[in-house]
Amino acid sequence: MARTRVAAPVARTTASLGAACCPSVLEAPLEQAEAAELAHAFAALGDPARLRLLSLIAAADGAEACVCDLVGPVGKSQPTVSHHLKVLADAGLIAGEKRGRWVWYSIVPGRLDQLRSTLSA
Amino acid sequence: MARTRVAAPVARTTASLGAACCPSVLEAPLEQAEAAELAHAFAALGDPARLRLLSLIAAADGAEACVCDLVGPVGKSQPTVSHHLKVLADAGLIAGEKRGRWVWYSIVPGRLDQLRSTLSA
DNA sequence: CCGATAGATTGATGACTGTCGATGAATGTA
DNA sequence: TACATTCATCGACAGTCATCAATCTATCGG
Numbered sequence: 523m524a525r526t527r528v529a530a531p532v533a534r535t536t537a538s539l540g541a542a543c544c545p546s547v548l549e550a551p552l553e554q555a556e557a558a559e560l561a562h563a564f565a566a567l568g569d570p571a572r573l574r575l576l577s578l579i580a581a582a583d584g585a586e587a588c589v590c591d592l593v594g595p596v597g598k599s600q601p602t603v604s605h606h607l608k609v610l611a612d613a614g615l616i617a618g619e620k621r622g623r624w625v626w627y628s629i630v631p632g633r634l635d636q637l638r639s640t641l642s643a
Numbered sequence: 644m645a646r647t648r649v650a651a652p653v654a655r656t657t658a659s660l661g662a663a664c665c666p667s668v669l670e671a672p673l674e675q676a677e678a679a680e681l682a683h684a685f686a687a688l689g690d691p692a693r694l695r696l697l698s699l700i701a702a703a704d705g706a707e708a709c710v711c712d713l714v715g716p717v718g719k720s721q722p723t724v725s726h727h728l729k730v731l732a733d734a735g736l737i738a739g740e741k742r743g744r745w746v747w748y749s750i751v752p753g754r755l756d757q758l759r760s761t762l763s764a
Numbered sequence: 765c766c767g768a769t770a771g772a773t774t775g776a777t778g779a780c781t782g783t784c785g786a787t788g789a790a791t792g793t794a
Numbered sequence: 795t796a797c798a799t800t801c802a803t804c805g806a807c808a809g810t811c812a813t814c815a816a817t818c819t820a821t822c823g824g
Contacts, residue, residue: 547694548701548750551716557691557698565689569812570678573668573685577678580669580764589771595672599814604772606812623770623821629669638762641755643701690782710801720784725802727782744791744800 544636548643563637566613571598572606579616579627588624665757669764684758687734692717693727700737700748709745 545556552560566572574596579587593603607627610616614633618625666677673681687693695717700708710728714721728748731737735754739746 547698548755550698551702552691552695552698554691554695557694561689561691561694564685564694568682568686568689570673570675570682571812573678573682574673574675577668577671577673581672590769598812600771601773601815602813608772620771620820625771634669634762638759641759692782711799719782721801722785722803723783729802730781741790741801746801 544640546642547640560637560640563613563615563633566609566615567637569606569609571596571602572610575603575606575610576615576629580629586626586628588626590624592627665761667763668761681758681761684734684736684754687730687736688758690727690730692719692723693731696724696727696731697736697750701750707747707749709747711745713748 544560545552547560567576575592578592578595579585582591589600589603589607592607593600596603598606607616607618611618611627614630616627617630618627620626666673666681668681688697696713699713699716700706703712710721710724713728714724717724719727728737728739732739732748735751737748738751739748741747
């Protein structure tokens with residue numbers, strides 16, 4: 523791998539979250555705002571291309587990937603991939619870090635756990 | 644009275660259930676078909692009204708609710724609520740059972756767990 | 765500087781989605 | 795039978811979304 527990895531992509535801001543951070547869908551009726559926030563995140567997962575991007579990033583070497591490594595495998599044009607990455611980033615699921623000419627995307631730790639916890643009773 | 648649920652998710656005490664049922668987003672790159680199937684389910688969760696419907700059903704007495712009990716709280720018209728319930732049912736998240744004049748919707752056990760498991764590493 | 769590369773942004777387009785009023789099909793009640 | 799209730803379906807409309815070609819910005823190598 524010719525590209526040099528410099529630093530750990532993301533600094534964990536908090537310890538392990540997931541349980542007490544966010545409302546559960548099953549425990550009590552959701553407020554409008556809670557539902558809107560959650561729906562925004564799940565909608566980001568509601569596209570096959572974005573799920574594949576997530577899994578490609580997670581499975582990549584060092585758990586990070588640049589856009590150029592994703593365009594081919596996901597089978598979409600570069601602007602489309604860039605768009606989907608932006609949607610995922612806006613939902614807090616991934617984060618990009620520019621290093622040289624490349625932008626390295628990695629999965630935001632804890633965010634998926636957060637969503638996962640909202641699906642348990 | 645109490646719904647005669649099918650004998651689906653019972654003897655799965657080994658490991659957290661769902662571990663072997665469906666692909667994880669984070670473990671290996673998803674195939675197109677897997678991604679499409681998962682995205683369909685997450686897309687169903689990607690709407691505030693549907694999340695609220697889920698939580699209303701889960702929190703209802705007996706964990707089931709008829710449409711007439713949902714229209715008011717969710718704040719949408721009856722056809723719209725009916726539409727959202729259909730989307731949730733098509734995603735396998737809820738199931739409806741007609742009893743008399745009412746259709747009682749309940750959350751399909753295990754389906755949310757299944758989705759939840761795809762979000763863990 | 766110059767050309768090449770990585771990636772984001774813009775603009776256009778076709779498809780899909782959420783929404784509601786009107787209507788239809790079942791079911792229960794007087 | 796006639797009427798009311800419950801819910802699904804239909805038709806229409808406005809808004810959003812996924813997609814790509816073209817373009818723009820930033821970075822690197824010479």
